[in-house]
Amino acid sequence: QLAHKLSGGIDVKSEFGIGSEFTLYLDLSKSLSDDVELLNAPPVKPSTSVVEAPAFVGRVLYVEDDFQSQQFISEFIRRAGCRVDIANDGLEGLAIASNQEYDLILADINVPRMNGIEFAAKILEKNPNLPIISITANPYAAGIETAGFCEVLSKPISSNTLYKTLAKYLPIDPSVKLQAYFSENPDAQILVVEDDLHFAEILKDYLSPFTELVTVTLDCDEASALIAKNNYDFVITDLNFPNGSGLDVVNAIKKADHHTETKILCVTGAANNKEIEQLYAAGVNFHLTKPVSSKAFLEGVGRLIDLVGS
Incomplete structure (x- = not known):
């Protein structure tokens, strides 16, 4: 039926014990002009729908x-x-x-x-x-x-x-998310408030492939002064300081009119359930417990990025 619809036909020759031969006849003269048009047509662009390999972890x-x-x-x-x-x-x-x-x-x-x-x-x-x-x-x-x-x-x-x-x-590699965000927002600033200089530098190193706009301070009072003067997109703070608390840093952010969109990550090594509840009640968006790996830290920053605009 298909051969007949194409203005052709089909023959079959079969010999027992030897095999069968099928011959298909098609009338191609009717499509000759179409073939010429196809030969002169511009080349078809290759499809761009191929998915490049994403960056997963797992x-x-x-x-x-x-x-x-x-x-x-x-x-x-x-x-x-x-x-x-x-x-x-x-x-x-x-x-x-x-x-x-x-x-x-x-x-x-x-x-x-x-x-x-x-x-x-x-x-x-x-x-x-x-x-x-x-x-x-x-x-x-x-x-x-x-x-x-x-x-x-x-x-x-x-x-x-x-x-x-x-x-x-599978989760997406957090570094991909950070790379995309800071490429689109090159002026985004981060404040790291951490009294352990060595750990503060480690966190800054974790962020260095994505942005250079990272300010480090070891002191709560200095952090409050910086927050009052500058506009930070993300603040990463410890909880316990010799001269105060990470809650003081959070309160300084909430008091500043220009920090209404600032996202806050608390990275702490000593916090009980009550203190964690206080952090979230004060306005912390997410917290991590020390020691923290680079992957876990970048995932935490990625969670802050997910909240941008919300």
Whole structure:
């Protein structure tokens, strides 16, 4: 029917024990003028919808027995900034997952020794909140809908689909958020109030790849004077000082009319629940407990950025 609709036909020759030969005839003369127009047409621009590798953080386990699929998927995951471990079957996946914490697991269904459905059930028994995604050529396999997978992706899978899916379950690298914000807001200023000079310099170093507009003070009174005179977008303060409290810094911010949009992060090593409640009641947006890693600190600053404009 299709051949006839295209003004053509089809012949079949078949010999028992030898095989069959199919011949398709199409009348191309009617489209000759169209072909000429197509040859003279301007070239089609390539699609710009390809998703570049985002910058995620996290560790991924991929359970897959096909070598080419292992290489293809794991390479895209690494390009996105994540660590990825490979398991060749379900039992190996269980063994690896028992010795390492993962942020996300990808699993094929048809893997040896223990299939992906059984593997997912075992993992979810111990960690019901761990997201598991199936990447399979058999998305309608029996039991797959009730296996507990967050999503089922059909092979072959594009990098676009993979990255969009990972974005639902893996956090973005906080440095990407800071880089974007300070590139768009090059005049944004940060005040660091910390009586430990060494730690204050560490925090400044954490921020140095993104902005140079970081002022450090070791003293509450000096911090209040700086706040009264300057306009800071973000203030990062300790809680306990020899001559005062981080609450004094917060109160100075709240009293200044030009600091209505200032976001505040408290980084402290000694605070009980009552003090934490007082911090938030006074106007602190987020707090971190010392010691703090660069990743945790940048995530804290990223949370302040998320609040800008709110």
